[in-house]
Amino acid sequence: MEIFIVIVFILGYLAITVEHSIKIDKLIPALLMMAVCWALVAFGLDGFTQWFDSSTHALVDGFGSLPVHSEAHDAHGIASKGDWLESSLLHHLGKTAEILFFLLGAMTIVEIIDYFDGFSTFKNYIRTKNKKKLLWIFAILAFILSAIIDNLTATIVLITILQKIIKDKETRMWFAGLIIIAANAGGAWSPIGDVTTTMLWIGNKVTTDMLITYLIGPSLLCMALPTFIASFMKPFKGDLVKEIDETSGEKHDTTYSSIMLYLGLGMILFVPIFKTITHLPPYVGMMLSLGVVCTFAEIFSTRQFKLTTLDDHSKDAGHHSPVHKSLSKIEMPSVLFFFGILMAVAAMESLGLLYNFAQGMNETIPLIGTETDGTVVSDLVVMLLGIGSAVIDNVPLVAASLGMFQESLNDPLWHFVAFSAGTGGSMLIIGSAAGVVAMGMEKISFFWYFKNISLLALVGFVAGSGLFMIVRSFVGA
Helix, strand or coil: CHHHHHHHHHHHHHHHHCHHHHCCCCHHHHHHHHHHHHHHHHHCHHHCCCCEECCCCEECCCHHHCCCCCCCCCCCCCCCHHHHHHHHHHHHHHHHHHHHHHHHHHHHHHHHHHHCCCCHHHHHHCCCCEHHHHHHHHHHHHHHHHHHHCHHHHHHHHHHHHHHHCCCHHHHHHHHHHHHHHHHHHHHCCCCCCHHHHHHHHCCCCCHHHHHHHHHHHHHHHHHHHHHHHCCCHHHCCECCCCCCCCCCCCCCCCCHHHHHHHHHHHHHHHHHHHHHHCCCHHHHHHHHHHHHHHHHHHHHHHHHHHCCHHHHCCCHHHHCHHHHHHHCCCHHHHHHHHHHHHHHHHHHHCCHHHHHHHHHHHHHHHHCCCCCHHHHHHHHHHHHHHHHHHCCHHHHHHHHHHHCCCCCCCHHHHHHHHHHHHHHHHCCCCCHHHHHHHHHHCCCHHHHHHHCHHHHHHHHHHHHHHHHHHHHHHCC
16 A cells, blocks of 8 residues: 555656646645545555654554554553554644644735835845845845744745845746745754754754854855856846836835834744743744734724725725735645645655655665765765755655654754755755745746756755765864
């Protein structure tokens, strides 16, 4: 049955990559792939001999001898394969929902800021029309913002600003591609910058100070080298000519533009502070931030109505709520696509397929490399982990690595895993949350990104990995 699940995943993955050729939106194969994979897991449950417990990052002992269903339960309410299926499905649904609600909150705040034309404040600061200078501005902003408000939110914010500055879609797609690379690089050296580094941080594998010490240099190089190379490419030569978009979208009173911009970004920045204080998941803090931003948005919107004539807003006044308007503009297809991808991968993870793949890779690499040199072997394994994160997803691969490696707190291996999984996803547009969101916001095709951006991401990934090995030798000395 495992082979059929893998085949379904591969077919679904191929359908996603060729969505423009088959004229089917990518969310459809993602949702079908998820549902069919879990259905096959349920149908073949009796024949499975192993199960991966994601909560402990280890295989379940004696899973093959468990009955499919049982009336008896242990202290945790689990005594059968059916119980493990239900428990794992709820676990993955919960973890996926955490990411999705965090994403929905961030996207709504960004849309509310945009409703008040808040990004015009940034746009006013970006006065240059030189494409090369503009590229560096956005790359540096992505690198810094992603470390503070996470790479996903930073990508949403910067592409929204990009849409206000550059009208030509092709040019904007090039900028978005480099933003993905920079945002993923910036998220790798911060414990709140990427979901994988957060996993390692919460799992007591890395600490904030050592994560920054090991990864700030490699991450910076991973961003700077592709940006430097891209600055000499044709799409970034010359100046923007009549591309400033001043007419698109609805016009709103800009009295509160700056206030909503700083309030929105400030509340997003508050999320990691809230998490540190309360130890609650990030989505809880994001919902609190969203509530605060929505409150001020409604207050400011009401004031705008009072400042205008009655005729302007007498009709359908209730439909002018900035919160309702912002929620209606959220890219729900991207959210559903993300849900389908994560849950489909979770099905393979639950069966231990990803864990076995990681273990097999760890056992096979010494035959290829130098068996007596553990450092070389580990480096090759972790770099392949980064490449794998671009193809599948970095979250389950990092989860598998937590069960595969047993190194202690702040071992260099964990920091390399954080860098590799965080930046390796840039090599394919569906390899990271930032890429998936950019794909939805700019309608970037899989093959366009692969043809134009993937090689730049690979160069940055390899260069950053090399610098990490050098930094490791000095830090460990």
